Amino acid sequence: GDSVTQMEGPVTLSEEAFLTINCTYTATGYPSLFWYVQYPGEGLQLLLKATKADDKGSNKGFEATYRKETTSFHLEKGSVQVSDSAVYFCALRNSGYALNFGKGTSLLVTP
Amino acid sequence: DTGVSQDPRHKITKRGQNVTFRCDPISEHNRLYWYRQTLGQGPEFLTYFQNEAQLEKSRLLSDRFSAERPKGSFSTLEIQRTEQGDSAMYLCASSINLASTDTQYFGPGTRLTVL
DSSP: OOEEEEOOSOEEEETTOOEEEOEEEEOSSOOEEEEEEEOTTSOEEEEEEEOSTTOEEEETTEEEEOBTTTTBOOEEESSOOGGGOEEEEEEEEOSSSOOEEOOOEEEEEEO | OOOOEEEOSEEEEOTTOOEEEEEEOOTTOOEEEEEEEOTTSOOEEEEEEETTEEEEEOTTSOTTEEEEOGGGSOEEEEESSOOGGGOEEEEEEEEOOOSSOOOOEEOOOEEEEEO
16 A cells, blocks of 8 residues: 655754755555644644655745655755754655655754 | 634543544535544544545544534544543544645644543
8 A cells, every 4th residue: 555654753953954854655656745744732734745746845945856766755954943843744645535644753953 | 714623632531431522624625534643653544524425434443433524514523432542643634625736734633542
């Protein structure tokens, strides 16, 4: 079946460092790919998405490119801030309606 | 747009009791989803409604679980004869079926603790 694998956390970075959170997927067909973020004490929020190969999703300085050849959707940000501390979830949606999530990667950004 | 709301936010119950959670989706959203999230894991899909029709159910949704969405508005998720393994965060999401997008918007969740 479909699945998403994320890099293990927690990830700890200093402010203004470069961020990469790896995400790879297994799926038949052409799924849509998503990154959701969960800030402390808050609900899941959509961060960005891509619906077809080579699409780049971007929001709030974060970017991710849908790479079908490597079945990846890595999340990147050039300069992280303390306010980016959160748990990040990679997810896919294939032919059905359900989102299939990875386990999440916790990010802590220190001043 | 007031967002997806869930009630209660926290529920503590004893094993064997029944519990019911409510989800109010964003108004005019015709799709509604329930997920379950345990500590250290991503959300897992439970069930999906389009309007009042329950169109998809995960095998995670045992016969102790039942969900309804009368009149295609709010939804309830009931767990009968709760077990300690049911302890989790129960998340509700909603979306609207548009050709260009079908983004799921999540509520804050109901945290269930079964003693």
